[in-house]
Amino acid sequence: MNSMVPAARLEHVRFSYDNGVTWVLDGIDLTIRSGERLCLVGPNGSGKSTLARLIAGLAAPDGGDMTLLGHHVFDGETASANPSEYRDARHGIGTVFQNPEDQIVTTIVEDDVAFGPENLGVARDDIGGRIDESLQSVDMAGFRHADPTRMSGGQQQRIAIAGMLAMNPRMLVLDEPTAMLDPDARIEVMRILDMLQRRGTTIVLVTHHHDETMHADRVLRIDGGLLTQVEADRDAIAAKQVIARSHADATDAAGSTESAAEEPGGSTAAASPAQPAKSGQPVKPASTKSDASPIPPTGSASDAIAVSGLSYRYDDGDAPVFENLSLRVAEGEIVALMGSNGAGKTTLARLLCALDRPSAGSITVAGLPVSSSKHGKRPRALTRKERAALRRNVGYVMQHPERQLFADTVAEDVAYGPRNQHLSELEVATRVEEALRMLHIEHLADRSPFNLSGGQQRLVAIAGVIACRPRVLIMDEPTASLDESAVSRIHALLGSLKSQGVAVLIITHSIDEAEHCADRIITMGSHNGDGEGDGCGTGDDGDTSVGDATESSTNAGKAGIESIEDGSRNRPSFVASLDPRAKMVTFLTLMFTAFVITRPAQLAMGAVLTACVVAAARLHPLRLLSSVRVFLIVFAVMGLVNMFFARSGETLAHIGPLPITTGGLMVAVLYSCRLALVIILGAVFLATTTPTAMTDAFGSLLLPFRKIGWHTQEVALVMSLALRFLPTLSDETKAIIDAQSARGGTIETGSPATRVKALFAIIVPILVAALRHADNLSLALDARCYEEGIHRTHWRVMRARRRDLMVAAACVAYVVALLAVGWL
Template sequence: MPNIPVIELHDVRFSYDHGATWALDGVDLTILQGERVCLTGANGSGKSTLSRVIAGLVAPDSGTVTLLGNVAFDDSGAHADAYRTARHGIGAVFQHPEDQIVTTITEDDVAFGPENLAIAHDGIATRITASLEAVGMQDHRTADPTRLSGGQQQRVAIAGMLAMDSKVLVLDEPTAMLDPQARADIMHVLDDLQDHGTTIVLVTHHADELIHADRVIRLEQGRVANAGSGVDRPQPPAPSARSSREVEGPAESGLPQSDPIASAPIITVRDLTYRYPNADSAVFERLSLTIGRGEAVALMGRNGAGKTTLARMLCALETPQSGSIVIDGIPVARTTGSGASKPLSRKAREDLRTTVGFVMQHPERQLFAETVADDIAYGPRNQHLTESQVRERVEQALRLLHIEHLRDRSPFDLSGGQQRLVAIAGVIARNPRILIMDEPTAGLDEQATARVHELIRTLRADGVTTLIISHSQAEVDAIADRTITLESQAPQKTSAAARRNGHKPSFIGGLDPRVKMVSALALMFSAFAINSGWQLLLAAIFTGAIIGAAGLNPWRLLGSVHMFLMLFVFCGLLNVFFVRSGTIVARLGPIPITDDGIAIALLYACRFAVVIVLGATFLNTTTPTAMTDAFESLLSPWRRFGMHTQETALVMSLALRFLPTLGTEAKAIVDAQSARGGVIETGSPTQRIKAMTAIIIPVFAGAIRHADNLSLALDARCYEEGAERTHWRIMRITMRDIIAMAAIVVYLVALVALPALC
């Protein structure tokens, strides 16, 4: 391999706080073509920052950066054209994959990068198939990636980068949330890429991922501490000598020290069944397990097996379809006479929050206070302790995890690993009797991992029951008495042709998105012309026919918009208090209620309902990518007047994609506060309203983080203003569209003519 430098950094410095501290401080680094370079170091040492500089996603404060022969930054500052040129040959995979996903169909997301590189349609098809097969996600190509597990999302993000066929690939802990088989698959993909000349830059904490590295770069406090050839790289741990056995369903491999039957059971799950909304099959069916008091149990399984879902159900953050859960005598979920599962009462929920502590999979979603100390204090304060007791709990948690130096820092300014330690501290500060931890050491360095392991041993010695979700067998062997393995439900197998073409769309789903967009707007506006019962009946029948033609479950559709529906219906019903014509049928104090007022209020409420349902049907049958393409096409005549139609369309699409993400952010904060005893879940109506108001700032902070990561994701996937793009989804008007437009015209004519006929 020729010794051609592809990345050259000289005296690079980078600060997040205008020079008060330096994330990178005088970094000198040269990476040669075809090398595999691994970046290691403690949490907060600057690895992620350095990876972003190498990928051309951020510019330093000073120094020189040369990427693929383009001088992107020097003494005169950043050179935007050089950065854009370099990014065409550099791919990046982020630490948090959910921020890198831009649309709601897996194959469309993988296609986004090649579209921005103006790859021909047939070439995009080839790249989608090859990339998804490389990461084992070919059976999920028509799935919604925003609803996949964290590990599955990571594989989709990697596939999106592979599809761009970059000369340099920068990956920031890409296997942190992957199961062992998926990790091995990704490492094999990287081996193949390097064999074909791709330069690999890998940020990792896994010693076994350093085996094939040409060099291991170790960072300490923003400086390169070791840039050796890898001769003295850390050796991966030896395989465990412990024996284990696997059984169908939950597999229990364990040691004789702990017997869940001999010890009193503290967690009992019986015949648990759970199915995600709109899923074809259950995540698990009739699942049963028992955990004894004081046990340390590991929960393992492939990505998507339902480990996080089970943990959330144990914490009453999700409700199973059927089955029962009892935790320390608290009925978390009970089977009713109909076989359905009934959630726990408010009093039982309060008892559960005192008993169970939950460390979530994404620690950045579990933090919401201004400082680390305040965040850790949130749980103890909800236990109505005195301020001196709260301070004692906070100090104890900080000491246990060796993070006293982070006390006054903002949790949002910390590295991912540091955030995870703070999230753990916030949970253990409540002194729970049961601790559930979802991948607690993912993204942690060796020292931090050792701290968490020591914490678990200390808590176990104090009688705390622990359930740890993990993908690391070495970790499980070090801290767990036994293992419960969830078996993955096999995905539905599809033929090669079916995988290429995806699921057969419904009549509405298969319409050209431009036709759908214009038709939906026309139908929604026409609802405001409804003035009679006959018109309302016609609108209801036609709306019902559209829902049927869209192949949607009407109850699920209504459930997805019930909050908006209730709000607008309520606004419509308010008209009953403002209409004075007609016969008075009742009085509400001095306000007369007339028959005309009731009729108009019902009419307005029904109008709003029709509009909301039609809009929801459109959004449920049209992906953000399709909306972008349709909007751009419809606005194209305005280009001659200088309008940036491509950018306008993309902003609209991404807004639609990330509005649900902000909803998820809000729910995550509510869940985090609920799991730590917050009144947002169990308080009085006044307390709950006040608590909901208090999460506005953390939600907006989350929105800013998502927007920042989104801008980096667009840069990483070579989206450029005004650049020529190709399209994976080709829009064309077919006979189906003509039939749909004709039906809508007939409906609109009938709607207008109906008052004269009746």
């Protein structure tokens, strides 16, 4: 594009979410020069994200005039949008959102990166080159066959950026892309933006981080619906970056020194002071009061949190998230927990709150035993009484605040925890008023928490936990996405809680925040790709911990039911390498024919075939059975019930008035076993076929129906997105349940009747979550230029080979033999 032509021009643009009652944007005039880097800053709820969506062509204004990449998308005179102009403009605009999870539409990295170019109709050979180049640009070339949904937030954000780079955008719009990233990942994203700008890409970046404005050509502040230009203090920003790098180097050096002193088999140290002393001895940060109580060298009654020998892994076959971790937090102490994305910080927080169980080790919080491991066995689950006691003393602010809100109004949401403590309504109202006032959000009391900005939702979530008045508070990234004013409120709140003797463990990626607020900093390390620790910070109390690699690093390439895979991962199994169309048809045939089994000989044939399929798929039999054990138990119970209704054959025994006959026993066995064969074959198919391959196969098999008007491409895409996002909604449901549990909800500790009633209460927030994901997904599809009925090219081409024909022939032979045995 000609450098003299603006990348975007907005004239008198207005936007409202309530039909003009209030204006989020009110008369915006903005010209973005081609090739410039523009940063948008401003307080929470000021309209930054709204303006970014308008510039990205993902929303239309309510008034004004807009031109994007030379396309007149919105006419101010007629107050109307031009769909074709918007479509053409979006072909040259890339968009990266704050949460990359909803931008990833497939379960294989290279397929996700290819999705945009496919929608643009790029030739298949050219798509391959774009995938290679874009993944190399974000340093993710080694993960092209991995599952992006299992990656850390930093890695997912890089994949999201790679997906945009593969579309060769002339303008890239990023809405707080680093809000949840660790410092190293943030630096990497900024490096990518520098590279893109050198290539001539126009960049629009929404951010709360001042250091990210350092390379901007212009910094614009939006507030009250209006734009004003501000100057970045580049010298101050550069100085802060030098200090941050010095701190990181000092922490790494201290970790290396302490690691060298460890005995073989010991774990590297994790607790560190906020600043290292020149003599090598730890000192307190300047922001910490000099009379703060020192941490005792061993566990004591004053410990609000005491962790010893803690280990956690997701499944028995997985590498540990962390191992042999120990730490302590004293009463009235604020400890900052830092570390890279995927080091296990959030996992540790969940273990402290008894929302997960460790693999080994002991935890005591607020004097209450959370877990205790004996003889190397996994700690037992807490009883309902023990959980109720823990919930009264421990508060947990989750990483994603939108998952912690579930009431109709802000006031009702904040009141949820105090009501579960069985306080009087007067006391509940007092606590709600106090919590809202402490965070300066009294004006939001009657608003729906679902209609607030992300920053406002975070403040409401914190208020809901503070209203419970916990003795121990655990906060996971409480200031992410917050403006300076809101951050200062949180910091003031921490000081107030400290003065009241509340122990606080705050997970943060901000070195400035950790040094300003915390008495100590604990740095959780991670393992590299070889499984070796990368070192952690050190401290004066002898606490130790080991982090682990991100789940994506150790589990890259796992597809389907990853925990049941067996054998070599260097090449796919025979079943996994089959053409997905042949595999889908074959497995569906085998599963349906299982229902014709009526004789023991047929059951034996089905069992032998299923065993051969499991072996050819290189799946661990016991893990496979474990993955479907719930279904197997249900089928066994159903079979036993059927046993009492079939009374043919010889009577073997009686249970009360009900006889058990040989015919009934045979029916029970056949009924249970043939259903088990169906579910096991289904599990094998899911474990060896990615959702992307399933939907490609489904779409290909549906192609003949195009002739009768079926929208086969759209049907296949819907199936793909369903397979992609059903696990996400499942995780969201669990998060909402955990949020209610963390605030003493009866969904965890009540009687069976009250727990069922509480389950119904989560329906609304789950629906809201589904709608939010659907809305974000719709924006992501628009940003990737997907439209109904468009001609798409395909990066992944399916080819039937000799082995596929052999499998199909074997399947036909099996069905014929099965039917023949039944006729004899």
